[in-house]
Amino acid sequence: MDNQELRPIPPKPPAPPTAGLPQVAVPAPAMEGPARKPRRVASTFLKTLFVVVLIGVVGGLVWLAAWLDSGAQETSDDGGSGIVEISPTPRATPFPLPREGVEPPDYRLGDCFKDFDPAALRSTVVACDTGHSAQLVAVFRYPAVGSYPGRQALAAKALEACQAAKLAPAANQYTLNFQRAYPSSTSWESGDRRVDCYVTADGGNVINAGALP
Template identity: 30%
Template sequence: MEKDLPEPQAALPPLQPEPEKSKRQIGQWVLLVIAVLALSAAVVFVVLRFITPTTPEANNVERNPSPGLDGIIAASIPPEQLILGDCLRGFESPLATQTVVTCNSAHNAQLIGTFELTGEDYPGSNELLTESETLCKSVALDPSAGLDSTWTYHFSRPSESTWTQGDRQVSCFLSLSEGNVRNSLLPENEES
């Protein structure tokens, strides 16, 4: 009976689990591809920014020559594109973008005047504040507009840094503290 037994064999080494190196390499390759794509997009953005710089003309907001029932002539118009007599809906600050509407539609402010100051040297913040206020209050308003104490003067004026860049403009606004009106504050011959 001993003859039927198999001959002893050398033991085989234990089976090793398959290394996870391939999964880790795939993850690293995916991250590398994502990083290269992000870097490429950033380079394209920078190159296009320098090739086609934005110009002030590109930022001009178009005015609607025939506004509809809402009266909106232009929305989100920058302050430097406002025109004397523009009536403004939702006015909060002279430096914010504005919604220009027809003066016979509901609005709470109006650009009543613009002035160009003279001089080479910056006059100082307090002097400029006083001069701007005097200029704005000198604008002739329509006596039939119904102005009272609920109206407030607002104005934008050059800062010391913009003065050195050539800014000399004072823009004057008159706004309601609450509510809206549906008429211009300027006499008819003053509006453009």
């Protein structure tokens, strides 16, 4: 056997000294999932709160609009209901004309009158293409049941009817005035519920065409 030189195994180097060295804290890795949960919850809460507030605001506006509309309707109707009639349906008093002694309850929208007096108890209805002094151009009817609205309310409703009237181009050929007629407390008690608007001519029976379209 060959002689081999035995060399001693060097000892392990001692551990490096740690005393006196600064200790550096290593931060823990960020936990993305748990860190975002509070933010996600807060965002959902804010969205829910916004939706609830928006619904409340919209609901309030709808209620306010409905309340205002109901109030306006009560004011304009003066205790009555219905619409202003401005188109003859059915058509005005049929032929044969003229018809004398026609009473106000029998007047029809579109009727033309000779020698018209709105306070008269009877009038003569004539064809609108013949000489006449007035024509019934708008009507409002109160319900059959109800208390007397009062003179001021009736006058206001008659004015509303005149403002709603639509006249034909032929009416521009004449100098016409609007004239209103409405029930007295006495005629109201006897069943008169109609408010009328007429166009009239100051010069007598000078109109020879219908004023309505």
